[in-house]
Amino acid sequence: MGDIRQSLLPRDVLSAAKELLYHLDIYICNLVQSGRQPPQVDTKTLELVEEFILHAPKDRNAPPRRMNALQELQLLEIMCSCFQEQSRDTVRQLMFSALFSLQGNQADESRMALLGKLVSMAIAVGRVPILECAATWLQRTHRVYCVRLARVLVDDYCSLVPGSVSTLYNIQSSSPRFCCQFITAVATLYDLTSEELTPPLELLQMIVSWLQDDPRLVLITFLNTPLSGSQPISSLDLTPLGGLVRWCVKAPLAYRRDKKQSLTNGSSECEPDVGPLFSALHLSVLQVFMLLPNILNEKGLFGRLALLQMEPLAALTSDLSRLLDQADKHTHSSSTDTHALSQLALDRLAQALQVAMANGALLCSREDLRAICSRLPHNNLLQLVMSGPVMYFNNIHTPPLAFSPHASHSPITTHPTHPTHPTHPTHPTHTPLASHPSSHPQYPAQPFLSGMPFPFRPSH
Incomplete structure (x- = not known):
């Protein structure tokens, strides 16, 4: 395509860009049709894109x-x-890549600016092919740029135009892949370390609503990604679960801190109570964890792939420790209120760890947990999770041999049957205990919970 440059130079900027898009479409169609593997756009074509669409000067x-x-x-x-008019997904993906794959040069800033505007428009007018291409871009691009795109979209739909969040909400049904990647990006962006990095209320409400409608939404990228080990280390996580756990655990203390700062700055606006929203989000995240055993077994990954990694969890417990220290030292409210919020944060952490390990999302031992939680204050539930009967959940919860691709490698292939307790002679109405596998059929995904002295329920 390098020979068309001379014909583009005399044209005005819009006409030249339009003509180049037309030629780029034809060029990529021919490239795909040629059967070359992998199909790759040449350097001269990328230079034309930079010059006539991104307007990077070729000559100083x-x-x-x-x-x-x-x-x-x-x-x-x-x-x-x-x-929209290009019917072949391969051509669309290559074209999107030619336009917006980052090259590490000065044109990247123009790429990001144009990309943000294009994806924002695609959301507004319902251009699903662009959202699908953007989902792939988010999966392959460095997370620094992914969160930049996410911030643009949050600004456009949650900040600048009141009421426009309903338009963004509709991408759940039109492009679930993009929706999943968007949640992953915003969960990475907003880490609750400051008011600026706290998710806006409209965004939080939307994500909670999405997950209540379909908890599997956050697993779409994981379900559709061949795990070949080629995922770039710097890319977004396969799921937003780690980021959402961080939101739920830190929220009781982080939101309280931000509200206190706004009152100190003289703000008298009534802020809505976000507590119930984070409780609903926490419950949804736990429900997603409980979907995982069947999914991981189907993929042959139960006990082999951790969707929650230890390093981010260690960072979370470190952040939580600092928040707890700040709450103790600088609180201006009753100590009872501070203690309740602190215990809520610790309860949520304990529940997330407990349910994630029980369902194969987190592969670790009690010693690992003690190490990352060593700086946290005492909490009954967290203490029970760390010192309870659970060692390595990936082995304990391996299903019977006929249903598990890993049972032959596991030291525990089936659950041993508990001995039947004899009937007490003075209480003939007592029923002998049944064997373990059938004692609690309502909790098939987390059998270790049956031996605990408390019922499982999320904190509110």
């Missing part, structure tokens, strides 16, 4: 080619139509 002495706001809007509409 040449005057910059820039679009005004109206021309840029027209270009975005042309791009939306181009992707």
